Amino acid sequence: MCLNETLLTLKLNPKESMSVCKDLRQNRNCRYFSNLLKKKGELDSAISLDPELFNKPIDAEELISFCRDKSFCPYFLSKFLLKDVKVIICNYQWIFNPDIKNVFLQLIDQELNDCILILDECHNVIDIATEVNSxxxxxxxxxxxxxxxxxxxxxxxxxxxxxxxxxxxxxxxxxxxxxxxxxxxxxxxxxxxxxxxxxxxxxxxxxxxxxxxxxxxxxxxxxxxxxxxxxxxxxxxxxxxxxxxxxxxxxxxxxxxxxxxxxxxxxxxxxxxLDPREIVIPILKSVYTSLSLSGTVNPYIYNNLMGLNESGKSYRGIITDSPFQKKNIKVVITEGVDTKRENRTPFMFKKMIGKINEVLSCTPANVGIFCASYQILRGLFTNGISNIAKSNNKKLLMEEPGLSSSQNNAMIEEFKALASNGGAVLLGVCGGRNSEGEDYPGDYMNSVVIAGFPYHLPSPRVEAKIKYYDKVFKKQGWNFAYLYPAIQRANQASGRPIRKITDKGAIIFMDSRFKTKYKWISEWLREELEIIPDKPQALIQNLGKFWS
Structure with a gap:
């Protein structure tokens, strides 16, 4: 939310950005801030800058557009507006990053104990809390x-x-x-x-x-x-x-x-x-109350990793019924596919592509394929998935490491636009911006394939977390540090097609290992789960009825 040309040319982390921003303001080298400060001094409150606009909820794009026209600083205008509002929607960093949190609370002139904290998509907080503390x-x-x-x-x-x-x-x-x-x-x-x-x-x-x-x-x-x-x-x-x-x-x-x-x-x-509780518990202790919301989180693991029972407040977990109609959801696990490292052979990739071909042939519009890793994505690509997409009259769009935000946005816009023209195939990875940060309602994504079980590659960092969690969570390190993050990535990707009550979508877990871990799949999906045998045309027979 910065328009200053000098700051935009520098590649800075949040702490450095705040420091440079402060210098520019103190030296009166930011015309956007100076213009805003001058205009604000003439008014009783920031809302008076444009009462029609600011007396209703607005998103960041509207605010930035207004500020660009007026040569105001959108970042500080949003801060000035905060003192006059009751509900603030913000990034997790504003609360969980200690450097940002203290400045934020000063700007809104509030203490945490006067705040009700609502954590939407709360499963993300666990990683945020460890990242800001590293x-x-x-x-x-x-x-x-x-x-x-x-x-x-x-x-x-x-x-x-x-x-x-x-x-x-x-x-x-x-x-x-x-x-x-x-x-x-x-x-x-x-x-x-x-x-x-x-x-x-x-x-x-x-x-x-x-x-x-x-x-x-x-x-x-x-x-x-x-x-x-x-x-x-x-x-x-x-x-x-x-x-x-x-x-x-x-x-x-x-x-x-x-x-x-x-x-x-x-x-x-x-x-x-390694432990998110070091950051989270002091915040949960300080706020008046908190509410954590997620469609995929495991309440037991979330409670432990967030330290909800250690926050000095009573804790209650509520699992609500799914609002989606059963007739609009198809959830299957395919037998005959196993993407363990030793099984990642041309034979296995071609077998997966054969099953993906059955999914494409049944699906009326767009299909998303989210792979457990880039290695599996490349395996599908080198073994001919583009030919299968072409034979089903669907263009293949592929996520690649290093894509800029603008390049990725353009790809997603093209993918969605093709939904009304026979459909397209989006090939990406679990845990990425397209499998977690993007929604595909309606025909933007009819079917989604989770290709492989998305375990992280074993690494010293993962092993250290397993060892530490074994110690503090009664020998549950493997579940907490390895299995849960993997299934969470799969659960997030699987929900991409079902975003509205009226949406109809098919979710295909393409790895037989999901069978033994099915209890970890989100409950709203687990209720509809079917196992598809490793037979030719089995997916067509199952999905064909669903889409007919």
């Missing part, structure tokens, strides 16, 4: 830190420390395989202290404190000179401050993460929070 360092950030340290003539020890971490990361990138490598935070810290010739941990703590103070001094000097200040050194000191606070705790995991994007390797050292 941190990472990259060579890119360290190089920018070195630049500031050199430019402002920092003490040699600060430059030596930053160069040491940068060299360690670069060496790890060159000499490690792709993926995560767990590291011992105590040994790593001890190694750094020895390399810096420090006597003990206190000397290292003092260094981090000095870097923090130096970053504040640089920030103030840049501000005084009318410059934009990006607080790289503050991010560096924040990372190591968190390390020092958490390295003896078992609810954090530490690793190098070596990945490849667009043919280039990149590495980071990461502090990974």
């Amino acid at each position: 941190d990472r360092l990259t060579p890119y950030l360290l190089r920018l830190c070195l630049k500031d340290l050199e430019m402002y003539r920092a003490p040699n020890i600060m430059q030596e420390f930053t160069s040491l971490i940068l060299d360690l990361l670069n060496d790890k990138k060159l000499n490690s395989n792709l993926g995560e490598e767990e590291l011992d935070p105590t040994k790593y810290l001890k190694y750094i202290i020895e390399k810096l010739n420090f006597r003990d941990l206190n000397e290292f703590k003092n260094l981090i404190q000095d870097i923090q103070e130096f970053s504040v001094a640089i920030h103030e000097e840049k501000l005084a000179n009318g410059q934009i200040s990006r607080d790289y050194l503050g991010s560096l000191s924040d990372f190591w401050t968190k390390w020092l606070k958490t390295f003896n705790l078992d609810n954090y995991f530490y690793c190098f993460n070596n990945i490849e994007r667009k043919g280039r390797k990149s590495i980071s050292v990461e502090i990974v929070a």
